[in-house]
Amino acid sequence: MHKIKLSNTEHIDNYKKLLPAEDIDSLYSLAAKLKGKKIVEINATSFGGGVAELLRSQIPLMRELGLDIDWYVLPANDQFFNITKQLHNCLQGICPLHPNVDIEYYQAYLDDVAKNLPEADIYILHDPQTLGLAQHLQNKKVIWRCHIDLTAAEDSTHNWLTQHYQYFSKVIFSLESYMAGIEKNKAAIVYPAIDPFSKKNYLLSDQECQKIITQHPIDINKPYILQVSRFDKFKNPLGVLHIFSELQKQMPEMQCILMGNYATDDPEGQEYYKSVHKLAKQIDPYNIHIIVQTDDITINAFQRRAAAVIQNSNKEGFGLTVTEALWKQKIVFSRPVGGITLQILNNKTGYYLVDEDSLSANEIVKVLRGGEKHSAIVTRAGHELVKKKFITPIMVRDYLRAYTSI
Numbered sequence: 001m002h003k004i005k006l007s008n009t010e011h012i013d014n015y016k017k018l019l020p021a022e023d024i025d026s027l028y029s030l031a032a033k034l035k036g037k038k039i040v041e042i043n044a045t046s047f048g049g050g051v052a053e054l055l056r057s058q059i060p061l062m063r064e065l066g067l068d069i070d071w072y073v074l075p076a077n078d079q080f081f082n083i084t085k086q087l088h089n090c091l092q093g094i095c096p097l098h099p100n101v102d103i104e105y106y107q108a109y110l111d112d113v114a115k116n117l118p119e120a121d122i123y124i125l126h127d128p129q130t131l132g133l134a135q136h137l138q139n140k141k142v143i144w145r146c147h148i149d150l151t152a153a154e155d156s157t158h159n160w161l162t163q164h165y166q167y168f169s170k171v172i173f174s175l176e177s178y179m180a181g182i183e184k185n186k187a188a189i190v191y192p193a194i195d196p197f198s199k200k201n202y203l204l205s206d207q208e209c210q211k212i213i214t215q216h217p218i219d220i221n222k223p224y225i226l227q228v229s230r231f232d233k234f235k236n237p238l239g240v241l242h243i244f245s246e247l248q249k250q251m252p253e254m255q256c257i258l259m260g261n262y263a264t265d266d267p268e269g270q271e272y273y274k275s276v277h278k279l280a281k282q283i284d285p286y287n288i289h290i291i292v293q294t295d296d297i298t299i300n301a302f303q304r305r306a307a308a309v310i311q312n313s314n315k316e317g318f319g320l321t322v323t324e325a326l327w328k329q330k331i332v333f334s335r336p337v338g339g340i341t342l343q344i345l346n347n348k349t350g351y352y353l354v355d356e357d358s359l360s361a362n363e364i365v366k367v368l369r370g371g372e373k374h375s376a377i378v379t380r381a382g383h384e385l386v387k388k389k390f391i392t393p394i395m396v397r398d399y400l401r402a403y404t405s406i
């Protein structure tokens with residue numbers, strides 16, 4: 001397994017500006033209970049997608065609190081990632097567990113990986129890719145962290161998943177509605193969170209944003225709607241293009257920007273990207289811009305200058321891209337799915353899209369033309385919600401409560 005190196009950024013002092021002193025104290029006292037324990041977090045990829053994003057800010061903060069914690073990723077293997085992508089699709093409700101899904105290979109691969117697991121007192125395994133490691137850790141404390149939406153999971157796949165729950169001391173979900181099949185006292189809720197001081201989220205002046213944006217072939221003087229997401233059917237960037245084509249009829253000056261990447265454990269990303277590219281060319285090659293594999297500060301700048309941020313997902317474990325946009329006081333349009341429902345309260349912190357593209361476009365036009373006063377109230381409320389519930393130290397506090405409870 002591959003150990004991820006992280007620079008030890010100092011954060012606590014920054015957070016003193018955002019949180020009451022007692023919250024910071026409680027972080028230290030929870031961390032003190034884990035003194036002397038080695039903690040290891042394991043997931044499938046160090047790049048692309050929300051889990052890597054979360055670990056990247058969570059681990060330095062935990063280290064700063066004095067924890068002995070490391071992050072490992074599974075060795076890459078195309079056949080294994082093809083299987084886990086199919087499992088992921090079935091768990092998010094796309095299809096029944098097809099007999100072709102090679103669970104035997106999945107388990108054999110993880111049996112092999114388990115031979116070289118690092119020593120630790122507490123293991124946190126993330127998402128279905130790592131589930132099969134748990135049976136090799138039966139005399140250890142092991143937590144499973146589920147980041148995905150299980151509410152529409154197909155039965156046989158969900159049964160396959162829940163049979164692993166016996167090996168865990170605790171299972172952590174993002175939403176209560178994902179908990180089917182677990183004993184109540186074994187389950188915990190921890191909300192994902194963003195790091196307001198990371199390159200992805202720290203404050204940039206308009207001038208700095210413009211400097212970054214002008215490095216891309218877009219018209220800086222025209223407004224744009226933006227979706228940042230992996231190229232994935234659940235994120236539905238194709239749907240964004242359909243909405244944009246309706247929106248353009250009423251706002252011809254509008255541009256559409258899709259920023260995306262593929263996670264290394266996502267074999268379907270490339271194919272999906274090609275279909276996005278094709279449709280963009282058909283709809284409007286001049287005003288639709290697709291920006292791939294970009295860096296955090298570029299995403300930050302594009303989010304800050306967007307007329308509106310869209311998150312058109314039809315399934316969403318949590319939706320960090322929504323959190324990032326709310327933090328930046330952007331008008332956000334999304335669908336009421338999964339973790340987005342914790343973040344977007346319709347007309348209060350953002351707005352919901354509807355099924356029909358032309359009606360969604362009408363809603364966007366109405367809000368964007370509806371006067372700045374109302375949207376300023378909404379975007380302010382979105383920012384406050386993130387500050388209260390979805391920033392890294394709050395997530396770390398809730399993780400530490402779970403880790404110390406086993």
Ligand code: UDP
Binds near residue numbers: 051053230293296322
């Ligand atoms: N992201 C990124 N580059 C991209 C696309 C996404 O850095 O091209 C980041 C995005 O800013 C967010 C995370 O990846 O922090 C995606 O997390 P989210 O919870 O929205 O979705 P997931 O990919 O985990 O399903």
